[in-house]
Amino acid sequence: MKTTPNEKLLKKALHSCNNKKYADKILHQEKEIFDLKQLLQISKSLNSVLEFDRLIEAILYIVMAQLKTLGAAIFTKKSFDDNLFVLNRDHYGFDIIRDAQYSINVDHPLINFLDKSDSGCTPDEISKNIKTDKIVKDLFSLSPSFFVPLKAKNRMIGFLLLGEKMESSHQFTDYEKNIIENIASLAAIAINNSQLLEMTTTDIMTHLKLKHYFFTLLMEHLYTINSSGEKKETLSILMIDIDFFKNINDTYGHAAGDIVLEEVAKIIKSCTRNADTAARYGGEEFIVMLNNTSASAAMAVAERIRKSVEEKSIMYDGKKINVTISIGVSSYNFDLESAKSIVERADKALYESKQNGRNRVTLSKNNLPKA
Numbered sequence: 001m002k003t004t005p006n007e008k009l010l011k012k013a014l015h016s017c018n019n020k021k022y023a024d025k026i027l028h029q030e031k032e033i034f035d036l037k038q039l040l041q042i043s044k045s046l047n048s049v050l051e052f053d054r055l056i057e058a059i060l061y062i063v064m065a066q067l068k069t070l071g072a073a074i075f076t077k078k079s080f081d082d083n084l085f086v087l088n089r090d091h092y093g094f095d096i097i098r099d100a101q102y103s104i105n106v107d108h109p110l111i112n113f114l115d116k117s118d119s120g121c122t123p124d125e126i127s128k129n130i131k132t133d134k135i136v137k138d139l140f141s142l143s144p145s146f147f148v149p150l151k152a153k154n155r156m157i158g159f160l161l162l163g164e165k166m167e168s169s170h171q172f173t174d175y176e177k178n179i180i181e182n183i184a185s186l187a188a189i190a191i192n193n194s195q196l197l198e199m200t201t202t203d204i205m206t207h208l209k210l211k212h213y214f215f216t217l218l219m220e221h222l223y224t225i226n227s228s229g230e231k232k233e234t235l236s237i238l239m240i241d242i243d244f245f246k247n248i249n250d251t252y253g254h255a256a257g258d259i260v261l262e263e264v265a266k267i268i269k270s271c272t273r274n275a276d277t278a279a280r281y282g283g284e285e286f287i288v289m290l291n292n293t294s295a296s297a298a299m300a301v302a303e304r305i306r307k308s309v310e311e312k313s314i315m316y317d318g319k320k321i322n323v324t325i326s327i328g329v330s331s332y333n334f335d336l337e338s339a340k341s342i343v344e345r346a347d348k349a350l351y352e353s354k355q356n357g358r359n360r361v362t363l364s365k366n367n368l369p370k371a
Contacts, residue, residue: 052194053274056090059187063160064092066183067176069145071163075104076150080195085111085158093163100138106156110136110147115156119177120148120184146172148184152192160184203280205258206265211287214279218289218339225332236298236331238288239346240268240305243324243358245284256316257284260323263314271305287343295331295367302327302361310359324359326350331367 056074063072071093075085087102096102104110109130114121123140126132126147132140139161148160162180165172172180201213209217218237225233242248242264249257261284268278268286281287290298306325314321328350330342345364353362 052191052198053090055190055194056088059190060090060092063162063183063187067162067172067180068166069093069163070166071144071161073142073144073161074150074158075102075161076158076191077106077195080199083107091161094142094144094161097138097141100141101135102138104135104139108135110139111156111159114147114149114159115151117149118151119181120146120160120162122146122171146180148180150184150188150191152188157188157192157195160187206261206280206286208265208269208286209277209279211279211281214277214281214287214289215339217277218343221289221291222332222337222339222342233292234294234332234334236290236293236295236329237342237346238286238290238298238302238305239281239328239343239350240264240286240288241326241350241354242284243326243354248321248323252316252319252321256319256321259316260314260321263312264309264323264325267308267312268305271301271308287346293331295329295363298329298331299361299363302329306359306361326353326358327361328353328364329361329367330364333366 056076059074060072063069071091073091073094074088076088077084078086083106084103085106110126113126113130123144126136130136142161143164144161145164146162148162149156150158150160201210202208203210221235225235242260245257245260248260261280265278265280265286268288272278272288272290275291276293277289277291279287288301290301293301306327309323309325312323314323328346328348330345330349332342345366349362349364353360356362
């Protein structure tokens with residue numbers, strides 16, 4: 001039977017349509033494969049970062065890049081037994097209001113609502129299902145586009161706020177929500193592992209790192225510097241000792257001594273950066289690693305810590321306890337120095353501070369300017 005011109009056109013159109021369907025299907029499958037590869041890479045990246053602050057920063061960058069949002073923020077607990085989810089200080093794309101409340105109880109209706117969701121929900125969905133009290137309104141004031149629960153081992157460990165999408169559409173598609181769920185799952189596992197590491201490497205009383213973990217980090221940093229070949233980075237060590245600590249225990253009791261340790265640790269933490277590492281060395285001694293910090297800059301940090309402790313009046317049982325500290329400083333000198341050596345030099349400088357009257361900062365002789 002002879003094919004009419006109209007039938008030819010129809011066949012051509014159907015063929016073209018089928019080709020387009022196949023092409024669309026292939027493109028979709030290619031995108032799925034690409035996204036799976038991306039998720040695998042994300043998993044590797046997050047599992048390689050155990051330090052909590054660096055991990056949060058990595059998660060935020062990944063989320064914004066993969067989901068193409070203008071902002072991202074994470075709420076987590078400060079410790080495992082805490083009852084509040086608090087906005088992490090690393091966040092991007094949100095205008096923080098000074099008097100707003102950016103913490104929320106683990107039993108709040110919003111948390112319960114998020115816990116029932118896997119892929120997350122919009123502010124509109126939240127408003128329709130729970131009462132919008134001041135806490136929720138403060139969160140809404142950030143203009144988030146999406147709330148995402150972070151769950152590890154069927155336990156909610158925090159939640160993620162996403163800012164506006166870069167693209168014109170403000171709604172996430174079902175496919176995008178699936179990507180969000182997968183990224184959130186990987187992020188939650190990484191955060192949970194990081195928090196577990198934090199527990200096992202942190203001194204319970206002072207909330208500073210333990211000595212053995214400090215030395216692990218120090219050796220890693222020195223290895224990185226020594227193997228780089230480019231002597232651009234350096235680091236410095238502070239050895240800190242509370243003056244006449246035994247007298248404090250004898251005069252006010254060991255409970256007072258514990259308070260003093262906690263307060264001095266807080267001051268050390270407040271005077272150093274996220275990139276630095278402070279640890280309890282033992283008894284009333286502390287040690288600090290200042291990353292990429294020269295000897296002169298380390299002396300300035302040490303003096304700031306010393307002065308802050310001297311000016312702090314520590315209250316215990318209605319009594320005012322005045323405390324001073326002595327500090328020794330050493331700085332890496334680019335001759336493949338070991339962790340043991342640089343710490344020993346800081347310890348010798350600390351000994352000099354104590355021998356010369358205490359309440360002072362002394363720089364290691366190896367770091368003094370040559371005459």
